[in-house]
Each structure stands twice: as C-alpha cells, then as structure tokens.
Amino acid sequence: MRITKFLIFLLIFVLACQKSDDVLSNQDQTNLTNNTQTEESSENSYDSESSETNSDKTFSREEMLRFIVNQIIIPAYDNLDTSLGELKTSFNLFNTDVTEENLTDLRNKWLNSYKSWQHVEMYNIGKAMETYFWHKSNIYPVDTERVNINIENGSYNLENPNNFSAQGFPTIEYLLYGQGDDTSENLNKLSDNVKKRDYLGTIIDALIDNTKTVLSDWNSVKDEFITSTENSASSNLNMMVNDFIYYYEKNFRTNKFGIPGGVWSSKELPDRVEGYFSESFSKELALEGMTSIKNFFNGVSYQDNELKGYCLKSYLDYIESASNELLSDEINAKLDIAENSIKELENNFASQINSDLTAILRTYDDIQATVVHLKVDMLHVLNINVDYVDADGD
C-alpha cells in the first residue's frame, strides 16, 4: 500500500513540476510579486543624502523600478512632449510665414526635441515597443526616395514599416536641412513646395501623437509596472535591464558609431551618421545619449540631477558589498573614458569619418569596453539572462 501511495504521489509531482523547470508563463509572472519590498513608499525613493549610506546595505528592486519610471522615464517623456509641442508651434509659424528667421527657429526646436528624444529611446518597452515608437522616431539613414514619393503622392500610411525610415527626427532633419546646399536654397525649396511643408507638418503631428500615446500609457501602467521584479524573461525588471544593454550596444554603439565607422562592413559609411543632413549635431546628440545612459545606470533623476535613487549601480554595490573593487566604479570609469573620447570628435561625425576614421574607431572601442562589463560582468552577478528579440537596428 505504501508503494501505491508513493507511486501516485510521484506521478502527481512529476506532472506538477513540469511547468517550473523552464521559464514561467506570462500569467504566472504577474501574480507573483516580490515580498521583500516595503509596501509603503513615496513617489521619490529617497533623497541623495540617504543614498550614500543606504546603497550598499539595502536594496529594493521595486524601488529601483519606481525611481526609474517616476523620476527618469515619465519626466523624460513629459519633456519630449513639451519640446515637440514647441516644435509644432514653431512649424505653424513657419508654415504661414516662410522666412529664414522662422526656419532657424524651427531648426532649433527640432534639435531641442531631438536631444530630449535621446533620453527616451532606451525605453523600448511596453507601449513604445508595441507601437514601434523607436522605429518611427529615429531610424537613419532616411529613405529619401520614399519621403519624396510620399510627398509627391500625398497619400501614405505612416504605420507601414516601409515608412518607418520616412518619418521621425531624421526625416524632419532631411526636410529642414537636406533640401539644398545652403539655408537659402533649402528655404526656397520649402517655400515653393507646399506639399513638403504639409508632409513636415504631418510627421511632426505623428511624432506628437506617438509620444502622447506612450506617455499616457506610462502614466496608467506605472504602479503595476514596478511590481514586476521577478528574475524571469518577462519581468519588467529584467526587460528593463535588457533594454538598457540593448540600447547601449545597438542604438548607441552600433548605430551612432559602429555602422558609419564601418566596423561591420570593412568600408566606412559616413552617410549613416545620426544628424547627417544638418552636418553639425552628431556629437551633441551622442553626448545626450551618453548622459541618458549614465543617468539610468547611476539613478539620476531626469529633472533634478541632485536627486538620486535605487538603480543598477546600487543593485551591483548591494551584491558586491564585500568587494573592494566595485564593478559599478569600473563601469563608471569606462563610461567617462568613452564620454571624453566622444567629446574629442568633430561635431559632425561624417566629416570626422572622412578626415580621420581612426578617431571614430577609437571611440567605438572605448564604448565597446563597457559592453563587456554590462553584458558579461553585470549580468553574471545579477544572473539575468540576455533576451534580445531583434538584433538589427539599421
């Protein structure tokens, strides 16, 4: 009888355990919340003072997500939304009064919003991922042929993936800078052709709509979002960490430096740089991206640089509290080196590539040094799996 019972028990157990030996299903995930975290906490995790004393003693994954969402992501989206509103206002003025002065203002507002874009590109998660927000906003090089066809036809579907590289910041840039050899020629092309201005207005509107969609989604999901802190492929915590690394490796390293520098192609491709048509902002945009990387890693609030919270750095320091060589210090040191290396480059990466390619490749290597720390060392101690879905960005 004992054996009978045992066999039945064994069979049940075998069946019951089948689920748990691989990645848990999506539904299982959301039901599990982490018990280690404190329930009551304010919007701001804690101020900078306590972060100094707390960081290596305690850590809360939920507080880390809370800080990132409330202090970095949502304010960054708010800022993008505002700057795009200003871009639209400036466009309306320009559209009724096509002058060089108004074009200059429009270009400034474009640059301003493009820079604030650099702070949200990393968060290709949730609604942003679902709506291909990144692809619609910042795929370069621009498909100029397609842009011109769209302008000519006047009918197009911006939701069509083929049109992802015919909208967003690079396409706005193409219309504002790429229509002639100098500003006056560009101005003439825009003033002569109302269709071009219409297209410009439409893609600015699309960008605004897309931003508002993602922003309002963040505001509605944020409280639930931060509770998903399990160590699994589908938890928000792990996806956020993966998105960060993915951004650093692909969007930042590969797209801004690697591809134009010819790292993957044996021949440099200067027309692939970000800010190609304006010929002067590649560096500014890249440095903005670097700031967003550092702020994410070190838990620096988007609005107030003095406000700090739980972040990957404090997570690593918490785990390595016994070590005297902190991985986070090494990562920050390497990021500083990479940032300085970028600062040494010309403003326009295309002309930098043409004048001295090795400088770009050197910068690429400096950026690359941190990839190893993030993908190997950091994920090694956090024991988070890399879960890249789509590898190519260009």
Add this chain to the structure above:
Amino acid sequence: MQLVNKFKSYLSENVNPTPLAFFRVCFGFMMFFGILRFWVKGWIESLYIEPSFHFSYYGFSWIDDLGVYTYILFIVCGLSALLVMIGLFYRTSIILFFLSFTYIELIDKTTYLNHYYFVSVLSFLLCFIPANATFSLDNLRKKIDYSHIPRYYITAIQGLIIIVYFYSGFAKVNSDWLIKAQPLSIWLFSKYDMPLLGDYLFQQSWMHYLMSWGGMLYDLTIPFMLLNKKFRWFAFTLVLFFHLFTAILFPIGMFPYIMILSTLIFFSEDFHKKVIAFFYKIIKILPLFKRSENNLVKRGKIKIFDKPIAILLGIVILIQILLPFRYLLYPGELFWHEQGYRFSWRVMLMEKRGYTQFKIVDSVTKKQFYVKNEDFLTKFQEKQMSFQPDFILEFAHHLGSFYTNHGHKNIEVYTDSYVALNGRKSQQFIDPNINLLEQPNGFGNKEWILPFNDEIKGF
C-alpha cells in the same frame, strides 16, 4: 585472486529479473515523455532545424539535422521508447532508441547535457541487457517468461549510476564550490522571487554554504547508501528530496525524474515484485491480458554467464571510470579551458558567461570588419559559443570558409573574447593576436586560450 573469484561468482549469480523489468518500464516511459516534451516545446524546430550552422563533436561533423525529416527521427526515438517500455520487440527497439537518440545528440553539441549523455550510455548498455526477460509483451509473443538472469546485467546499470553520482560529487570537491559557495551563491541569490525560500533563506550566505556542502556530501555518499539495505529507504527519501528540490530550483528538465526512477534499481527484488504485482492488478482489468497470461505456461532462465557481453559491459563501465580523468592531460584550469570537461559528470559547477566577437582581416590589405554572430547563430548557440573554446574555434573555421566562399581573399580570423567565471570579474579569454584559422580542430591542447588569472583547487 580469491576476491576476484568471489566477485565473479557474485556477478554470475542468478537473480530475479523483476528489478530490471521495472527499470525498463520506467526508462521507456521517461524517454517517451522526454521526447514528447521536447516536441511540444518546439525545440525540435528551434534547436535542430532552425539553426543554419551546427556545432559538431570532433569527428562527427558528418552528422547533420535532417531538415523537416528530423521530426521522423524524433518519432522513431519516441516510438522505440514506448516499445521499450512495454517490452515489445525489445532488442530492436532499444537499438533503434540508442541510435536515434544518440544521433540527435550528435547533431549539435550546443545542446549537450550530462543527462543526455547518461541516456546514451545507458541505452547502449541496455542493448546488451535482456531487460525484457519478464513483465514484457515479448514474453507473450515468445510464450516464455524468465525467472532468473545473471546478476551482472543489473550490476552494470547500478555501476553506471554509482559512477554518475560519485563523480559529480567528487567534482564538487573544489575551492569554488566549497570555499566560495560558487556558483550556488549567484544562483540562489537570483532566486529571490521564489515563494517561501527566495526572499530570506536564499539571500543568506550560510544557506549557500549549506547547500554546497550538502550537495557534495549527497552526491558522494548516496550511491553507497543505496547499496546498503539498511540505509536504502533513507537514501531514497534523500534522493526524492534532493532531486525534486533541484527540479524546482533550476531549469534542468527531465534529469531529476530520470535519476529518481533510476535509483529504484538498487531496491530488492521483493520491492520490485510488489510494484509489478500492482501493475498487473491494473493491467489485468484488460481482458486481452487475462487470456494471454493463462497461455503463458513456459518458464525459463537466462543463466549462462555470457562472457563476451559481460566483458563488454565491464569495458563500458571502465571507460566511464577513466574518461573523467582525461582532463589531467591538459595544462591549466579545467573550468576555464574546458578541455576534458564534458562526458565527466561535472554538473552545476560553473556559472560562466562570455562575450566573443570575431574579426575578419584581409592579411594583405589589412582591411577588417567584425562579424555579426546573430547572422550565423541562434541566441542559444551564441551564448554557448561565447565561453567554450572548441565552439569558438569551430565557428572561426566556419566563418573562414564562409567568407572565402563569398569571394574574400587572404582571410584571417581573430577574436575579442571575454569570459567571467563563478563570480569573478571578466578577463580576456582568447589570445586576440592569434589567427584562429591556423589552429587545428581536435584534441590537442589549445594554447591560444589565455591563462586563467586565478586558481581553483581541487578535482
């Protein structure tokens, strides 16, 4: 000499074949279930058909997936497992199973797992063992049921299980496992989301040490406790606890269940007779069996000591005893270079992560570019390749011939490779100045692996 004779007569003693029959049923069932599970999870597609390139075992590069016919391979494997379970056309079935299963494993070493290797070795042994002697449909088919077989058929299986446990325990006697509690520290810490245990117990350092030492002692002692009648039930309770615990903790698939059922081979024939009687009770409900059992009048004994087979089984066991020591032929740290790591029952010893990129250089023009690994490998393959030197070399050679075939000339292949092991900081793994195309595949020492900056003491 007396001892040898004693051992020999112990091995050739006639015993009841019921333990073997029950083992056969369990094995067939687990294998069928395992194949089914593999299919349902879509792994036939993603692990064998989808990849455009397979990492081969040295000397087996001629084995490739069969495209969509790979499914047929799995059907053969699954059906033969079923036939083994019910004991119908046993000899043919187990040979088919061994061949199809081993073929599948040889397609791509990315999927290497010690327990797959265990299954291959075990099914090879079973090809020579009359596990259908009783409680099988072959009994009905041939109208003969055997009541006795020489003991060495059972001893061979027990021997293999003893080796698996003992060596995996012995491999844990090393400074990372015992002194640093690695990699369990990393793994348990990251299980913070596990109900009940995760948020407190698994965060405690003493727990990491407890489980490290406990695991080592378990593996080393469990086979001997199973051999001893006095400790057997206690040992089996431990087996249950240990394997079910690891099943919940780690993504190790069928392994725990295979081991749990395998250890039953150590139990007495009385135990197995009771289990089989229970099975008969269920089966007897079917009228077909009622009738056929009455027809089964003949009783037989397989009692001749079959020398060639006994020697063959002995040789397989001897190889298993020696093979794990082949790492001694290579200088440097085994965990780092992994030369002689596989096929040695080294399980759960390492948390290793790598990042390896390949640079294609034209030796004349000095033009160079990097390879996107994902153009050639699946994520899983890339992950495994990144920290295993034989994978890195094989992939480098593949890249060499790929780019040569695509019109590139004077190709050299270099790597940027970094690996982190058991909580240590990453360090460069492969000599970046070595053109891997000039390095031969094979068992020779891979001198282009940079030395490990630390020392791990132990077996």
